[in-house]
Amino acid sequence: MLHEYDLNIQYHNIISVAVGWCQEERFAAICNGTKALYIQNLAHPHLKSLITNYNAIRILNVTAHAKESCIAITDALGRAFVLRGNFYKEKEVAREVMHWHCLPLLASAFSLQGSYLVTGGLESVLVKWTVGNLANHASEKKFIPRLPGTIRYITTDNVHLAATLNNNSVIIATTANMRIISTILECGGLSPMARALGPSLVYHRPLGALLLGGRPGHLQLYSTTTDKVLYNVDITQLNSIPLTRENLLPIDTEVNCIAVSADGSWLVTSEYRNDGISYPQERLKFWSYLAKEGNPFVLNTCVNFSHSGCKVVSISLNNIGDFCVSAGEDQKLRIWKRELNIKQKIFWNCITACYYSTGIRQALAHGILNNFKNTDMHDVEKKSMPYLTEVKKNDVVEKLINIKEDNSLIEMINVNAGIEKNDGNDVSGVAISQDGSLIAAWFGYKLTLWDTYLGNLRTTLSHPALRPRGMDVKFGNDDAAHYLACTTEDCLAVWSILSLTIRWIVRLQPSCLAADPFSNKMAVVTRDNDVFVFTPHSSTPLIKKEALVPPSTGILKQCCFAASRGDSVRLYMTKNDSDIYCLEPLDVDDARLEVISQKNVPMSNFSMLLAERQASGIRAPQTxxxxxxxxxxxxxxxxxxxxxxxxxxxxxxxxxxxxxxxxxxxxxxxxxxDEDQNTEDMEVDVExxxxxxxxxxxxxxxxxxxxxxxxxxxxxxxxxxxxxxxxxxxxxxxxxxxxxxxx
Incomplete structure (x- = not known):
C-alpha cells in the first residue's frame, strides 16, 4: 500500500493499519510509531491527509469503526483518542480523550456496533470504554486486571472479545460483564530478564513433559503430546515488579538455572536478581515431586544466599536424587546431600564447599556486596523518558513490541552489575557421576575432579587445546560411565577417567552439551545450529544434522534428551526466544511427538471423568x-x-x-x-x-x-x-x- 499510493512513511519496525469509512468511501489510517497519523483514501489516491497527535506524543496503534466515520488512536503516554468527522481536513476532526492508562498502549479495538472501545498495553489490564451515542454512560469503564502478560492484539464480536498476550497465550472474555471465560495457553513467552539470564530446558520423565522458562518467576510444564502447558509452577513465589514510565524494563527475580534427577523425584532451581542498586537476591530451592497433588512439585528446602549473593551458573543431580552440586560466580562448589532431621523429615543440607582458589579476590571485587557492608550507598539517578516523543536507535518501545522477532532487548539489561570476571578461576559447567561418587567442574580452562563424600580435590585435567576457558561437562552413562565429555569455546573433548587421558578431541564451536541418563548417547549443538549425536566410545557421530535451524534466526542454546524406545533418539532444543525444536525418528506417529502414559499425568478434576481403560472387541492375531x-x-x-x-x-x-x-x-x-491326537490347531478369523x-x-x-x-x-x-x-x-x-x- 505504501508504494502503490506513494506514501512517504518511514518504517520504524512499528506499523499499524486500520480500514474504515469516511464520506461513504473507504480509507486507510496508518501510524508508524511517530506523532503523525496518515489518512489515505483508497478510491482516490490523491485524497490524503496528515493528523498530528497532541504534545507530539508518539502514536502506537490505530483502529477504525466498522460503520461510522470514526477511528481511535493510542499513544505512548497511555491516552486513547476517538476521532470523528472529516479526516481529510484536520480542523474538522473532533477528538474525545480517554485517559486511564499510564503506560504505552499497544492494542485497541471497537465493538461491532461501535458502542464500546477496548484498550490494553503494558499494564496488562484490559479496559472497556463506553463511546458513541450512549451519553448517559460516556467514558464509563470496566476492567480485566492482572493479566499474565503484555496485551498485544485485541479483537471483538457481538458477545466476546479476545486478546493475545506476549506470553503466547490468548484470553477470551465476555464483553457484557468483562469476565474471562477461557484461556488458550501456549508454550513460551519469556520475560526480558529471563531472556538475559538464558533459557532453561530439562525433561521430566515421570510426567513426560518439558520444564522450561515462562512468565516472570515461573516454570512451564509443557506436554509435547497435547502441545499445551500442563502447569505454571511458581518458583520465586513473588509478585512481579510493575512497570513505570521511568523504567519500562524492571528487573524481576527470575529462575536462571534448573536441574532434575534422572528418576524425576527431585527438582532443584536457582533464582537471581541484581539491579546494580539493591543487594543481590539469590536462592537455591529443592522441590519434591508428588504425582497425586494438584501442583506436581512441592517446596522442600529453601536456601537464601547459597553462594553469598552470587549467581548460580550450573546445577547437577545424580540419578537417584540424593546428591546435588551447585556452582556459582563466587568461584565455589557446594555439595548438598539429602538427609533426615530429628523429626524424620527429609531436608537438604550443605555438607561442604569446594574451591580451586580462595575466592577472596572475587569477593573483594564484588562492589555491590561491599558497598552495603560499608553503608556506602549512592542516589538513584532520575531517568528521562525520551521514548514518549523520539524514535532513537535503541527504542525501548520498539523492542517491547517486537520482542518475539528481536532479541537485542537482552543487551540493554545488565544482569551482572558490579561483578568482575576472572576467566582463569571462574566456575562454568559442573556434573556429578551416575553413582554420585565423583564431581567434575570447570575452573577456567582447568577441568577438576572432586570426591563427593570427602570434598577434596582428586585430580586436575588440562590440555592446551582446552584454552581459554571451559563451558560444559557431562559424565557418560551406561557402558560409557568411565568417560567424561567436555566442551570449550572451540572444541569437544572426551576424557577417560581410568587413564586420565584424552580419548578423542574434535574442533567445533559448541553451544550446548547433553547426555542421556539411561543410555550411552550424548548430543552437542554448535553455534551454526549443527546437531551431532554420538557416544563417548567414538568420535564418529551416530546422527549428524547440519544447520537444523538457520543461524540468522537464532542460536540453539539448550538441548536435552527425552524418553525414547530402543536405540531411537529424541532430542529437544530451544533458542533464546523459547522456540522448541525436536529431533526424532522418521517412523514416529505424525499425530503426536511422543507417547506419554496418561497414568503419569497428575490427576485433575477432568481427568477423573475419563475412562481409565479403553477396550475394543476386535484385535489382530497375536504372534x-x-x-x-x-x-x-x-x-x-x-x-x-x-x-x-x-x-x-x-x-x-x-x-x-x-x-x-x-x-x-x-x-x-x-x-x-489321546488328547494330543485329537487336538488340532485353530485358525483365528480377524474379521x-x-x-x-x-x-x-x-x-x-x-x-x-x-x-x-x-x-x-x-x-x-x-x-x-x-x-x-x-x-x-x-x-x-x-x-x-x-x-x-x-x-
Missing amino acids: SDDNYLSADTLGKAALAQFMSAAPHMMPSVSLLCTTFLEHISGGQETKPD SDDEEEQIIKEDDTYSSSHPILWQPSYEQTDEKRIKKILNDSVLHDTMLKSLFEAE
Missing part, C-alpha cells in the same frame, strides 16, 4: 513372541484364595501341596497321548464378529504399564488344559466333600 503365562500373577491369585479361606475349613497340608504348588508355579501336567470370541484389546499406554495376565496361543498351548487350570480352584469341592465325609 508367538507375545504369548506367555504370568506365573507370578497365578501365584498371587492362589495365595489370595488360600489366605481368604477360614482355618478350620482347610484340609490337611498333604492334600493341598501338589495343587497349591501348581498354581504358584503355573506348571502343567503332561497331556495324555469375525462372533460375540463368544470377543477379546479385549488394550491401548499401548495401558499395556505398557500393566502386566498381561493371559493371552491364548492356539499353536503352542492346549486351550482345554488352560481353561481347566484357570477354572479349577485350590480347594476342590470333591476334596472338601471327602474330608467331611471321613469325619
